[in-house]
Amino acid sequence: MISDSTFWIVTGVLGIGTYLIRFSFLGLLGGRQLPDWALVHLRYVGVAVLPALVTPMILWPASMGSDFDPLRMTAASIALLAGWRLGVVWAIFAGMGSLWALQYLFS
Amino acid sequence: MSTPQTKAAFWRGLKDCSPFIVIVIPFSTLFGVVARDAGLDIVQVVAMSAIVIAGSAQFTALSLLQEGAPVFVVLLASLAVNMRMAMYSAALVPHLGAAPLRLRALMAYVMVDQTFAVSVQTYEAEPEMPLDQKIAYYFGCIVVVCLPWYICTFLGALLGQAIPAYLSPDFAVPICFIALVAPMLRTAPHIVAAGVSVLAAVAFAWLPWNFGLIVAAILAMIAGAQVEFWQRRKAHI
Numbered sequence: 001m002i003s004d005s006t007f008w009i010v011t012g013v014l015g016i017g018t019y020l021i022r023f024s025f026l027g028l029l030g031g032r033q034l035p036d037w038a039l040v041h042l043r044y045v046g047v048a049v050l051p052a053l054v055t056p057m058i059l060w061p062a063s064m065g066s067d068f069d070p071l072r073m074t075a076a077s078i079a080l081l082a083g084w085r086l087g088v089v090w091a092i093f094a095g096m097g098s099l100w101a102l103q104y105l106f107s
Numbered sequence: 108m109s110t111p112q113t114k115a116a117f118w119r120g121l122k123d124c125s126p127f128i129v130i131v132i133p134f135s136t137l138f139g140v141v142a143r144d145a146g147l148d149i150v151q152v153v154a155m156s157a158i159v160i161a162g163s164a165q166f167t168a169l170s171l172l173q174e175g176a177p178v179f180v181v182l183l184a185s186l187a188v189n190m191r192m193a194m195y196s197a198a199l200v201p202h203l204g205a206a207p208l209r210l211r212a213l214m215a216y217v218m219v220d221q222t223f224a225v226s227v228q229t230y231e232a233e234p235e236m237p238l239d240q241k242i243a244y245y246f247g248c249i250v251v252v253c254l255p256w257y258i259c260t261f262l263g264a265l266l267g268q269a270i271p272a273y274l275s276p277d278f279a280v281p282i283c284f285i286a287l288v289a290p291m292l293r294t295a296p297h298i299v300a301a302g303v304s305v306l307a308a309v310a311f312a313w314l315p316w317n318f319g320l321i322v323a324a325i326l327a328m329i330a331g332a333q334v335e336f337w338q339r340r341k342a343h344i
Contacts, residue, residue: 052319
């Protein structure tokens with residue numbers, strides 16, 4: 001059981017902290033231009049963060065007791081290929097669809 | 108302020124982000140279901156989604172709270188998950204930094220992975236887009252991602268255990284992130300950055316409280332930038 005006071009402390013501080021993180025550069029730097037070397041690094045924020053966020057979820061999925069699951073690995077690869085060749089929506093349908101198909105076939 | 112062009116940009120943002128509805132709906136419903144299961148009441152579930160609006164951090168906080176982790180550990184871990192948004196915030200500066208402060212304050216509140224990825228991709232593809240259209244586009248993206256986020260956490264909290272486990276709803280989370288990244292892998296620096304990101308995430312997975320994610324992201328950004336600098340030098344010779 002999560003106590004009410006613990007919940008509200010966590011939610012409040014997490015909310016404020018998250019807001020300050022989001023506001024940080026956009027809010028404080030405003031219209032000032034960043035130097036070129038910074039812009040070059042920022043171009044890769046998306047491709048730098050998201051794969052690192054996904055990798056543990058695919059390799060050690062919590063719902064599988066953190067064990068490697070070849071079906072999830074395969075479905076994730078299919079999603080990546082579909083997204084790269086065809087786009088966002090295809091990645092989503094190909095990923096979920098192939099996981100369900102593989103689970104139906106192999107379990 | 109609302110010219111036909113800005114209206115068109117708003118609708119375009121809405122359209123460009125609409126594929127994510129199929130991900131946001133199950134993801135937020137899932138959060139509602141899981142949070143109710145963890146013993147939160149409906150008000151708490153909705154309040155958390157409205158105050159934090161960050162799915163991965165909310166899931167992180169919830170699972171640590173359930174394990175009975177100390178409050179400061181819960182906060183450190185879930186804030187570390189959100190540190191990536193400082194980088195998003197910085198990456199939006201060249202495009203939206205000139206907007207009025209009150210708009211930037213609002214943009215910060217609704218900054219999420221999907222809208223960041225889609226809007227920056229569009230801004231980079233069309234650098235000549237005027238500021239008011241960029242702003243309208245951003246809010247178009249927000250509406251289609253954030254409104255379903257609020258509504259569906261509420262519905263999920265009401266529904267309880269409606270999504271059967273055999274549908275593996277948890278897999279929607281990584282699939283969503285993969286769908287965001289795959290179309291970005293168009294140039295050598297982007298591919299190198301993504302590769303370094305994956306390898307470093309594995310290499311630094313042992314670091315506590317999700318710091319591995321931050322380390323991996325910084326290394327991957329440096330890698331991508333170095334490849335770009337190297338390409339520029341090669342082009343100049």
